[in-house]
Amino acid sequence: EKSGIAEEQERFLASGALGDDAKPSAGGESAVRFAVEQLGKPYEWGAEGPASYDCSGLTSVAWERAGTPIPRTSQEQWARLDHVPLDELRPGDLVVYFPEATHVAMYLGHGMVVQAPRPGADVKVSPIAANPVLGAVRPDPGGEPVRRYEPPRLPRGASDGSDAGYAASYAPAAPETSAR
Numbered sequence: 001e002k003s004g005i006a007e008e009q010e011r012f013l014a015s016g017a018l019g020d021d022a023k024p025s026a027g028g029e030s031a032v033r034f035a036v037e038q039l040g041k042p043y044e045w046g047a048e049g050p051a052s053y054d055c056s057g058l059t060s061v062a063w064e065r066a067g068t069p070i071p072r073t074s075q076e077q078w079a080r081l082d083h084v085p086l087d088e089l090r091p092g093d094l095v096v097y098f099p100e101a102t103h104v105a106m107y108l109g110h111g112m113v114v115q116a117p118r119p120g121a122d123v124k125v126s127p128i129a130a131n132p133v134l135g136a137v138r139p140d141p142g143g144e145p146v147r148r149y150e151p152p153r154l155p156r157g158a159s160d161g162s163d164a165g166y167a168a169s170y171a172p173a174a175p176e177t178s179a180r
Helices: 002-014 026-037 055-065 074-080
Strands: 082-084 094-097 103-109 112-115 124-127 133-138
Touching: 002 124, 026 055, 026 103, 026 112, 055 074, 055 103, 055 112, 074 094, 074 103, 074 133
Parallel strands: none
Antiparallel strands: 082 133, 094 103, 094 133, 103 112, 112 124
């Protein structure tokens, strides 16, 4: 899996899809720091912390802690937040994956994201191209970039484990809705 992701990341970065790293807004910086503090916690579908997260639980709680409540699910985040071109990404922006918007991660800068990938995996740092990118959204489109930004230090092992995100194929079965 890792060699395929490395090749895809190299192709993605070589395509020029990402611009120069911009500085985050104050909210984006706060959201990134919160998300990085969650590294190593397990993925659990529907979880919003503090012991475990799913992908959109991580992003929504991080932004809520930063003072900007956002929609809870990756599909709602994609539908309701302002879309931004990938070449304008800044730390704290959300990268949405798969055609159905079934996965979301937070951009850290330098082509990397922090994500809660899927069941059986832990919150981790991954290459942005580890999954098929649908696009990106910005929770605080009016947020001014901070003057000075020092990215958070990542602990050893922050990139360990599977990068595969939560595609529709991982989705749990829909609950029975018949009125029998």
